[in-house]
Amino acid sequence: MSLFRGKNILKKFFKRPKINWSNYEFESSLQLNEFVDQLLEPIKYSQSNYLIKLGLHEALVNAVKHGNKLDPKKNIRVRRIITPNWCVWQIQDQGNGLEIKKRDYKLPKKISSVNGRGLYIINECFDDIRWSSKGNRLQLALKR
Structure with missing residues (x-):
């Protein structure tokens, strides 16, 4: 048995997951x-x-409106x-971040408010939500 053949067998057992x-x-x-359609394209x-x-x-609207204050000179990553x-x-904006105490995932008491x-909608749509310590980067995760 050659050494190379053994490595090929090991590769079958230790495949790295495909990450895109x-x-x-x-x-x-x-x-x-x-x-948003482009972000969803591979799914x-x-x-x-x-x-x-x-x-x-x-989430993107929040980053543009609340994070970057609609400033076209600021970018969203x-x-x-x-x-x-x-x-x-x-999703990361160039704003100051959303404070932990202001992260409310409940519906507003006055449902007709603008x-x-x-955050309620975002929380309902994803399996896992995480914020950076600064509060200007939001990670949304969905199980496949």
Whole structure:
């Protein structure tokens, strides 16, 4: 038995999981529909994609409006990571961050209010949500 043949057998048992990742950066803008579609492109279409699309759109709107204060000179960075078990999106703005005590995932008491539903929607659409310590980067994860 040759040494090389043994290595090929080991490769079959110790395969690295396939990880696909992409980085994006864009100027603050609320024209997000095509970009969200691009972020979802590698994911197989299903009925639940509407919720994912809604959650991603809401997270990006929050980054543009609340993080970057609609300043077109500030950018939003997005990293998409797809593994065999997870789809992950990291969204980072150039703002000061959202304080921990202001991260409220409940619906507002006055449902007709213009603001206040974003974090609730995001929380309902993803399996795991994490914030950077500064509060200006949000990681959204979905089990595959």
